[in-house]
Amino acid sequence: MKHYIxxxxxxxxxxxxxxxxxxxVFIGQRRVGKSYMLYQTMDSVKQFYPEANFIYVNLELNEFxxxxxxxxxxxxxxxxxxxxxxxxxxxxxxxxxxxxxxALKSLxxxxxxxxxxxxxxxxxxxxxxxxxxxxxxVEIPVYALSYREFLLFHELDHDQESINMFxxxxxxxxxxxxxxxxxxxxxxxxxxxxxILFRDVVSRFQVRNVEFLVRLIRxxxxxxxxxxxxxxxxxxxxxxxxxxxxxIVLNYINYLTTAMLIAKVRRADIQGKKVFEVGEKYxxxxxxxxxxxxxxxxxxxxxxxxxxxxxxxxxxxxxxxIGKQNGKEVDFIAExxxxxxxxxxxxxxxxxxxxxxxxxxxxxIKDNYPKYVITLxxxxxxxxxxxxxxxxxxxxxxxx
Numbered sequence: 001m002k003h004y005i006x007x008x009x010x011x012x013x014x015x016x017x018x019x020x021x022x023x024x025v026f027i028g029q030r031r032v033g034k035s036y037m038l039y040q041t042m043d044s045v046k047q048f049y050p051e052a053n054f055i056y057v058n059l060e061l062n063e064f065x066x067x068x069x070x071x072x073x074x075x076x077x078x079x080x081x082x083x084x085x086x087x088x089x090x091x092x093x094x095x096x097x098x099x100x101x102x103a104l105k106s107l108x109x110x111x112x113x114x115x116x117x118x119x120x121x122x123x124x125x126x127x128x129x130x131x132x133x134x135x136x137x138v139e140i141p142v143y144a145l146s147y148r149e150f151l152l153f154h155e156l157d158h159d160q161e162s163i164n165m166f167x168x169x170x171x172x173x174x175x176x177x178x179x180x181x182x183x184x185x186x187x188x189x190x191x192x193x194x195x196i197l198f199r200d201v202v203s204r205f206q207v208r209n210v211e212f213l214v215r216l217i218r219x220x221x222x223x224x225x226x227x228x229x230x231x232x233x234x235x236x237x238x239x240x241x242x243x244x245x246x247x248i249v250l251n252y253i254n255y256l257t258t259a260m261l262i263a264k265v266r267r268a269d270i271q272g273k274k275v276f277e278v279g280e281k282y283x284x285x286x287x288x289x290x291x292x293x294x295x296x297x298x299x300x301x302x303x304x305x306x307x308x309x310x311x312x313x314x315x316x317x318x319x320x321x322i323g324k325q326n327g328k329e330v331d332f333i334a335e336x337x338x339x340x341x342x343x344x345x346x347x348x349x350x351x352x353x354x355x356x357x358x359x360x361x362x363x364x365i366k367d368n369y370p371k372y373v374i375t376l377x378x379x380x381x382x383x384x385x386x387x388x389x390x391x392x393x394x395x396x397x398x399x400x
Contacts (some may be wrong), residue, residue, distance in 0.1 A: 007040065011044060014037075018045055022138055023115045027120075028120070029144075029196065031173075032142050032286070035092050054090065055080045055090070070098065087114070091116070094117040094124070143285065143314060169288045172286055193289050201256065201259050207255065213252055217261070217262075221293040222294050224307050262283065263283050264280050290304075309374055316400055320333070321333045325365065330344060340369040349375055355384070359384045372395075377391055
């Protein structure tokens with residue numbers, strides 16, 4: 001068993017499903033630690049069922065490469081199972097098996113299996129797959145390290161220097177094995193970016209125009225937190241003497257979101273609750289990869305800050321939309337367990353004009369849900385007409 005650092009928030013999530021006849025699927029971008037979620041879960045299961053029989057399949061290893069379709073996977077699992085005993089099945093990167101849902105459905109129906117999987121495809125269990133499994137599964141999103149986890153993994157103190165490193169290098173867990181220096185970290189992050197592109201996008205979707213795909217990622221990294229449309233991308237490319245159809249742009253963006261390199265956040269009308277079909281924003285699922293793609297610059301700190309706030313909200317289990325009301329924008333509408341919060345993100349609010357804009361957009365919302373402005377300013381305890389100001393360092397460390 002490999003050594004790992006416990007990620008307590010996931011441990012708490014998974015333990016309520018242990019032993020239940022429901023498939024548990026860890027979904028997330030490559031290298032965010034999904035494999036270690038399986039190791040961590042193994043130890044949790046052993047506490048409840050010490051005599052269980054464990055069957056572990058890692059589809060990234062050569063020894064499991066022959067398990068290319070559901071029939072071969074099913075036969076292998078059955079050959080490794082033990083009758084009259086709980087069999088705990090753990091499969092890493094399940095999307096590598098063609099029609100894997102058929103094998104899982106059969107094993108679940110037969111009984112005696114506690115099933116856990118990981119996947120690097122955002123649509124892994126959508127459409128026909130969900131129909132086959134009939135609601136007998138639960139998705140557990142896995143994200144890069146939160147700031148608190150970053151401190152734990154790297155044994156750092158909670159201070160401004162740690163915040164700066166987190167905003168520059170991001171939260172991929174493997175960074176604990178590297179020196180946190182620009183050249184070393186960004187070389188590693190570029191390799192991860194290339195791995196995602198060629199394994200989860202180019203190969204899986206048979207992408208032909210790889211050069212455009214790379215340009216598209218750079219464009220989205222440079223537009224982090226800005227409203228993006230396929231039509232505007234086509235216009236920009238045309239100015240660069242590159243002609244690409246809107247459909248191709250839409251398809252390639254969909255490939256990138258499916259591979260979970262980026263996340264799409266839709267806009268919604270705050271009053272009417274209508275979700276708009278165009279003009280969404282995109283954020284990277286790891287800040288470090290975003291910085292590696294476009295280059296880290298202090299001039300991009302506003303975009304980086306917004307990306308960090310988005311990721312923390314998702315880590316905390318919020319669903320997130322961009323708010324729109326009477327021509328004004330609210331950076332995030334976040335909902336969890338029927339409760340809602342509104343968030344504006346700004347670098348600083350030292351100028352009156354900035355304060356009026358950021359607080360004013362929130363003041364215009366006529367409901368009583370909590371409203372926050374998050375900035376890099378370090379002073380705390382400031383509120384304005386019921387709207388709280390939270391420094392980023394406090395939001396990432398304390399807000400839950």
